[in-house]
Amino acid sequence: xxxxxxxxxxxxxxxxxxxxxxxxxxxxxxxxxxxxxxxxxxxxxxxxxxxxxxxxxxxxxxxxxxxxxxxxxxxxxxxxxxxxxxxxxxxxxxxxxxxxxxxxxxxxxxxxxxxxxxxxxxxxxxxxxxxxxxxxxxxxxxxxxxxxxxxxxxxxxxxxxxxxxxxxxxxxxxxxxxxxxxxxxxxxxxxxxxxxxxxxxxxxxxxxxxxxxxxxxxxxxxxxxxxxxxxxxxxxxxxxxxxxxxxxxxxxxxxxxxxxxxxxxxxxxxxxxxxxxxxxxx
Numbered sequence: 001x002x003x004x005x006x007x008x009x010x011x012x013x014x015x016x017x018x019x020x021x022x023x024x025x026x027x028x029x030x031x032x033x034x035x036x037x038x039x040x041x042x043x044x045x046x047x048x049x050x051x052x053x054x055x056x057x058x059x060x061x062x063x064x065x066x067x068x069x070x071x072x073x074x075x076x077x078x079x080x081x082x083x084x085x086x087x088x089x090x091x092x093x094x095x096x097x098x099x100x101x102x103x104x105x106x107x108x109x110x111x112x113x114x115x116x117x118x119x120x121x122x123x124x125x126x127x128x129x130x131x132x133x134x135x136x137x138x139x140x141x142x143x144x145x146x147x148x149x150x151x152x153x154x155x156x157x158x159x160x161x162x163x164x165x166x167x168x169x170x171x172x173x174x175x176x177x178x179x180x181x182x183x184x185x186x187x188x189x190x191x192x193x194x195x196x197x198x199x200x201x202x203x204x205x206x207x208x209x210x211x212x213x214x215x216x217x218x219x220x221x222x223x224x225x226x227x228x229x230x231x232x233x234x235x236x237x238x239x240x241x242x243x244x245x246x247x248x249x250x251x252x253x254x255x256x257x258x259x260x261x262x263x264x265x266x267x268x269x270x271x272x273x274x275x276x277x278x279x280x281x282x
Contacts, residue, residue, distance in 0.1 A: 014271070014272060014273060015267075015271035015272070018270060018271045019055045019057075019271065022055075022057050022194060022195075022270070023055070023056045023057065024056060024057075024058070025057055025058065025193075025194035025195070026057075026058040026059075026060060026156065026188075026191050026192065026193040026194060027052060027057055027058065027059050027060070027193060027194060027195045027196075027197060027270075028059075028060045028062060028184050028187050028188035028191065028193045028195070028196050028197070029049060029059055029060070029061050029062070029184075029197045029199065029266065030061075030062045030063070030064070030180055030181060030183075030184035030196070030197065030198050030199065031045055031061065031062075031063050031064070031199045031200075031260060032063060032064025032065065032066060032180050032181075032199070032200055033064070033066065033067070033199075033200040033201040033260060034067045034201050035199070035200070035201050035259075035260035035261045036063075036064070036065065036067065036068070036105070036260070037067060037068075038261065041260055041261050041263075042109075042112065043112060043116075044263045044264055045199060045260055045265075045266065046109065046112050046113050046116055046118075047116055047264070048264055048265075048266035048267050049061060049113060049118065049161060049266070050113060050116045050117060050118035051267060052266075053118050053119070053159060053161055054118075058156045059161050060152065060156070060161065060162050060164065060187060060188075060191065060193070061109065061120075061161060061162070061163045061164065062164045062166060062180055062183055062184040062187055063101075063105055063106065063109055063163065063164070063165065063166070063180065064166060064180035064181075065097075065100050065101050065104075065105045065165075065180075066087070066180075068100050068104065068105060069087075069096060069097055069100050069101075072096050072099075072100050073093060073096055076092070076096060078090075078092065078093055078096070082236075083137065083138060086134070086138055086141055086179055086239065087138075087141065087177060087179075088137075088138050088139055088141070089138065089139045089140045089141050089176075089177040090139045090140070091139075091140065093139070093140075093177075094139075094140040094175065094176075094177060097167070097177045098167055098175060101125075101165040101166070101167060102122075102124055102165050102167070105165070106122045106124075106163055106165050107122060109122075109163050110122045110163050113161060113163070118161060119158075119159055119160045119161060120160060120161040120162075120163050121155055121160050121161070121162060121163065122163050122165075123151065123152065123155075123162045123163060123164045123165075124165055124167065125164050125165045125166050125167035125168060125178065125183065126167045126168060126169040126175050127148075127151065127169075128147055128148045128149075128151055128152060128164065129142075129144055129146075129147055129148075129164075129166075129167065129168035129169070129178060129183060129186070129187075130144070130145045130146040130147070130148070130168060130169065130170070131143060131144050131145060131168025131169060131170055131176045131178060132145055132170050132176075133170075133176065134176075140174070140175070140176050140177055141176060141177050141178075141179075142167075142168040142170075142176025142177065142178045144168055144178060144182065144183065144186045146190075147186050147187055147189075147190035147191075149190050149191055152164075152187075152191060153191070164183070164187065166178040166179065166180040166182075166183035166184075168183075179239050179243075181198060181239050181240040181243045182239055182243050184196060184198070184243070185243035185244065185246055185247040185252075188247050188252050189246070189247055189250040189251065189252065192251055193247075193252055194252070194253050195252070195253065195254055195255075195256065195270070196244065196247050196252050196254075196255045196256070197255070197256045197257075197258060197266060197269070197270075198240055198244070198255070198256065198257045198258065199258050199259075199260035199265065199266065200240075200257070200258075200259070200260060201259070201260065201261065202257075202259060203215055203258070203259040203262070203276070203277055203278075204216065204217070204257045204258065204259070204277035204278030205219060205227075205232070205233070205237065205241065205257055205278040206232075207232055209237075215277075215278065216278050217275065217277075217278060217279065218278070218279050218280075218281065219278060219279070219280045219281070220280075220281060220282070221245050221248055221249070221280065221281070221282050224241060224242075224245055227241075228241075240257070241280070244257075244280045245280070248280060248281070248282050249282075254279055254280065254281050255279070255280040256269050256270075256275070256277055256278070256279055256280075257277050257278040257280070258276065258277035259276075259277065262276065265277065
């Protein structure tokens with residue numbers, strides 16, 4: 001019993017310098033992928049978000065909803081199609097995207113944070129993300145032109161976690177589907193975040209996507225072009241890594257890619273001496 005208590009105290013002591021270092025900093029956390037279908041995994045992830053808030057770190061949550069959207073589209077007889085990792089979005093698909101993100105997933109995340117003792121508020125992305133059409137071939141897929149930080153900073157000043165859906169709007173009120181990885185990066189840049197964390201279905205960037213033991217624990221921005229050329233970075237990983245690089249080049253200190261299925265992966269990566277995912281640095 002005493003050894004267990006001592007072990008727990010050592011964990012807290014190991015975390016202490018990181019808690020002191022990051023006090024007052026903003027962390028943008030993006031969650032998405034099929035792990036979002038696992039209630040236990042989502043609850044564990046949101047416990048980590050509440051922990052950040054409790055130690056005076058400002059978490060901002062940006063969520064995807066790819067699998068849920070795909071299932072809803074399938075039920076409506078729409079076949080999901082992707083180009084360069086981006087979901088092709090027609091008018092009917094856009095309605096489904098907005099419905100799933102804004103009326104199902106976003107409120108569920110906010111409610112769970114509140115149940116865990118945290119404070120959160122849903123922020124429809126279209127209220128803070130300005131966008132334009134990215135490519136006519138992709139339909140209603142948006143390219144972000146700006147982020148209105150005023151509402152987000154107001155929430156953070158009151159220790160309320162913004163939970164943002166990845167939808168943008170242009171000057172004519174047309175809404176667009178935004179890749180959640182891209183949205184998280186732009187939000188992180190606009191808020192001058194210290195850290196950007198991507199939580200998905202894999203344990204990070206791998207040299208062989210099928211083998212967990214080929215994880216790349218640390219990656220410099222200068223190494224990215226070669227990995228793209230070699231095909232190591234491809235498909236859905238492409239917008240994630242490219243967004244990470246852009247975030248770092250615009251002031252975010254580090255970007256982390258973690259497995260959302262791993263319980264408390266966010267805390268294990270941020271508050272321990274040895275991380276568990278891929279860290280991208282300048």
